[in-house]
Amino acid sequence: MTLLTDELTITEMALPASVDASDAAEFLALAQLNNEMCVVDTATNVLHEEPAEMLPHWLDRSDSTSRGYIARRGIDIVGAAYLKTSNEAGSATAESEILVIPPHRASGVAQALLSHVEDEARALGRTLLQMWTLHPAAGSDRMLTPATGHGSVAAHELSDLFAANGFTMEQVERTSTLALDGDLSLAERMLAEASAFAGEDYRVISWSLPTPEHLREGYGDVRARMATDVPSGDLVFEEEKWDAARVVRHDRMIADAGQFLSVSAVEHIPSGRIVAFNELIIGRDRSSVTHQYGTLVVKEHRGKRLGTVVKCANLLRWRELVPLSPTICTFNAEENRPMLDINEAIGFVPSSYAAGWQKKLG
Structure with missing residues (x-):
């Protein structure tokens, strides 16, 4: 004390x-x-x-x-x-x-x-x-x-x-927040256009937790990239190890919290690797606010509109799975203009801001 x-x-x-x-x-x-x-x-x-x-x-x-x-x-x-x-x-x-x-x-x-x-x-x-x-x-x-x-x-x-x-x-x-009680035809159109632009080498796969066994390793790989591929300014984000066992632990923790999480991802068919994903999560009260946990397109596959694909695919899936949630809330770095462009096009509007601070300890 x-x-x-x-x-x-x-x-x-x-x-x-x-x-x-x-x-x-x-x-x-x-x-x-x-x-x-x-x-x-x-x-x-x-x-x-x-x-x-x-x-x-x-x-x-x-x-x-x-x-x-x-x-x-x-x-x-x-x-x-x-x-x-x-x-x-x-x-x-x-x-x-x-x-x-x-x-x-x-x-x-x-x-x-x-x-x-x-x-x-x-x-x-x-x-x-x-x-x-x-x-x-x-x-x-x-x-x-x-x-x-x-x-x-x-x-x-x-x-x-x-x-x-x-x-x-x-x-x-x-x-940023998006009201979920409106027309989602814009997201449907954006998904169709982005999927056509990405081409036949990519396909959407979606699941709710627990993560299917055959997807755990790939999901862990792309989740680990959140520490290295997301804009972070000069904030130091250390690399994380995400193997299949950690994905199982992650899923169990979400379940223990009474939360529900949906993932929409993009698989690169020639390599069989997951190269983009989006997560939406809600608490025990399925009529409460939805939060976005992670969205990422790995660096090697950017420029294919895969961010639009995973965001819109999961948004449309979410409307079917959790119809009573009124709002989605998401965080994005202000320098992450590509992801902000997607959000703004879908209809997200600024709600508040967060500032990241860092200090070297002597």
């Missing part, structure tokens, strides 16, 4: 076996702070996560480890943070988020949690720490531009805090 001034204490969060467990209070508080921050910083509620859907991702420590920290003044919880590290040998990065809402941001709580997380990351042998902040779609009189030069976000207390502590804003991501 770290003791701080003004009776502020920070302790490592108890990780419960379930959200109904007797020691679940701290995890539930962290989840609540996360959701409250999303609303405060984006002025929307599309990023809401249910604790029961979050917990399995914390409990599975096969490939990465998440640690939580709770800040209290007296008995009152006034903030939280998490620190996520890869279990890959040689990994040097850590990802964190500071979960503090006004008015506690200006009272020293956020600074105390940030200092604590930095110390924990160093103790774990990490030399690079990454953070994300959320921002509304509306601008302000003080806008921040990342090192990439693409996009900008409205400054607020947490962005000022990170800048004052030596973090560099490396990237801006756009959160």
Whole structure:
């Protein structure tokens, strides 16, 4: 336990076996702070996560480890943070988020949690720490531009805090939403045109989890490329190993969370390899917001409109599988103009923004 001034204490969060467990209070508080921050910083509620859907991702420590920290003044919880590290040998990065809402941001709580997380990351042998902040779609009189030069976000207390502590804003991501209650004939037309352009060497394959056994290796291969083939500015994303066993673990974690995930992918017929994919996921409430997890076309097969193919194919499939979901929400880097062009053509509109921050730890 770290003791701080003004009776502020920070302790490592108890990780419960379930959200109904007797020691679940701290995890539930962290989840609540996360959701409250999303609303405060984006002025929307599309990023809401249910604790029961979050917990399995914390409990599975096969490939990465998440640690939580709770800040209290007296008995009152006034903030939280998490620190996520890869279990890959040689990994040097850590990802964190500071979960503090006004008015506690200006009272020293956020600074105390940030200092604590930095110390924990160093103790774990990490030399690079990454953070994300959320921002509304509306601008302000003080806008921040990342090192990439693409996009900008409205400054607020947490962005000022990170800048004052030596973090560099490396990237801006756009959160976009698409209403699902409208006519999808445009997506149908875009799919037909893109498929014709790609040609007969490519075909669409789709599935819902669990991933069929014969597709696990190929799905793992293309999922691993998310760390190397997606625009990331100067954010360091370490390579990940995705074999068939990891795909099985990934699928089990989604199932344990009560979530439902659909994948549409493109197979390159001559090589038999999966070269593009799109994922859509929803929580236990099938009438809630749908989130896009990953979309990627591997570098060697770009220029064939395969991004349009997988996005439109999965969108049309999703309408049949989950007809009650009102909205799809997706994140894309502001420098990823090809993918933003596809989103905008389908009808996605900006909802909020996220900024990626990075600091070298001494």
